[in-house]
Amino acid sequence: MERRRGDSYLGKEFSEPAGLPEDVHVAKKIECVDCHQTGPGGMGHIERKATCQECHIEVEEAMARSVHKNLACAACHVKVLGGYEMTSWGPGNIASRSNPFKKYSLYYGPQEPPILIKDQAGRWMPTKIWPNSMGGYKETVTPKQGLTFRWPKGETRDAYAQLGTFSFPGGNNNYLAWIQVEEVAHPLGKSRTCGSCHDSETQIAKVTWHYFDSQGAEPFNGSQKVIAGKKGLHVAHIKATSKISLMEGGKIENFAAWIKLGDIWKTRGDFSIPKSDxxxxxxxxxxxxxxxxxxxxxxxxxxxxxxxxxxxxxxxxxxxxxxxxxxxxxxxxxxxxxxxx
Structure with a gap:
């Protein structure tokens, strides 16, 4: 969820990983509550949605007449994302107590650029996409092709691809696997170029990450690609790019099941950008x-x-x-x- 918290807005030393750009509004001293309304609980009831029209009237009017009228502002104005790049649930310790569903999520790194998909209303939006697995799942789940929006009526525009359950010898079987697809809103900045979308129908995002959880293994690095095209959505070429040194009691099948699960992170559907000249x-x-x-x-x-x-x-x-x-x-x-x- 880093993409919608203050760290992605503030950027720099507050981002995950540190050093990502700050939102263009930070330099103008614009606070979160200047755009996001709050409820009775203050920041605890902050409204997730915000509109650019309050300040950028001329831009909204121009967009309403444009061929890009079904494009969210952030689709062009967010170019790099931080936060989770992988999440695995497996046995570990939480608050010094053994737990079968410890969340190994500190695979932090940048994804560039966001992948554009259509929301429930057919409007293009930028998304952060990463693989998830949970070991020790007792039921069998069949795959469901395409994306499922968590809130079909539009309360949020987050989605997921249900990949099903998988197993491998010696694993914490079964593994429930899915691809997380979340709408992003920050950091806003100068627009992407036209060619970054329209030079190819296939979208490709490059991802690098650094694992630094306190359990499982010593810190190590890795990378992957997110490929969105006419035939489907695919998180591919996932690999460690530095040595994995296990900690005492650490097991690959718990904190890095993706190594054993292999090339399962894909779903069918048309995720391509409309063909252009x-x-x-x-x-x-x-x-x-x-x-x-x-x-x-x-x-x-x-x-x-x-x-x-x-x-x-x-x-x-x-x-x-x-x-x-x-x-x-x-x-x-x-x-x-x-x-x-």
Whole structure:
């Protein structure tokens, strides 16, 4: 859940792992409660949903007219994620007492970029995706292809892929396995490029992680890829990239069952980005840059006129609308932005 807690918003030394970027709103001294309403219980009842429209009116209006109107703002403006990259439940100690379902989740690292999927209403959103397994599960669970949203009516937009139960010789059988798919909201920043989505129909996120739980094994590193395409969603090439040294009593089948379970982390479905013409998006990117240069010159002109005491409120409003359209509605760009008079 790190992606929706304060550490992903604050970033830097507060992120997991440390050193990830802070949200662009942090530098502007914007607090969580400035965007997220709270209830009777204060921060304990904070509203998870927030809207960008309260502050970015021109952008929301431009997006509503755009070919990207079914795209969440964070889909473009979140580029890297932190937090869990693997979770295994197995025998261990909790509060110094033996427990059959100790959570080994300290596989922390970055995923870049987020994988875009459609939510319950068909709107594209960015997600964090990672494998989960729980040993010692007594029942047999059959796989269910595709994603299941935890709250079909939209209370949250988190989902999972039910992979079923698995076993292997000497394991803590059975293992219930699933792929966790969670909507992300931070850290917001400068947008991804058009090509990062539209150069290929297949989405690929690169993941590295560092295991540092107090049980199981000494710290070690690993990596994996999240591949989302026309044939399905796949967490692939999971591997340790440094030596695994077991602690006393540590067992691979408890804290790292993924090593024995193998290549099971996949589900069928179409998770591809709609096919587009890469050349078209290269041209749009160039048009956006040219428009931004013109807007920068206009901004300087308006500031100079403001400094002289001129009333340029209407022109400033038009400038904001033009800026929003240039970036968020590029498909209708037909001419260079002209100087407001």
């Amino acid at each position: 890469p050349l078209k998006y290269r041209n749009l990117e160039r048009a956006i840059k040219e428009s931004q240069q013109s807007l920068l010159m206009l901004d300087r002109e308006l500031k100079a006129r403001e400094a002289k005491g001129e009333d340029v409120k209407k022109l400033r409003r038009r400038w904001k609308e033009a800026k929003a359209a240039a970036v968020h509605e590029p498909e209708i760009l037909t001419e260079t932005v002209q100087s407001p008079r």
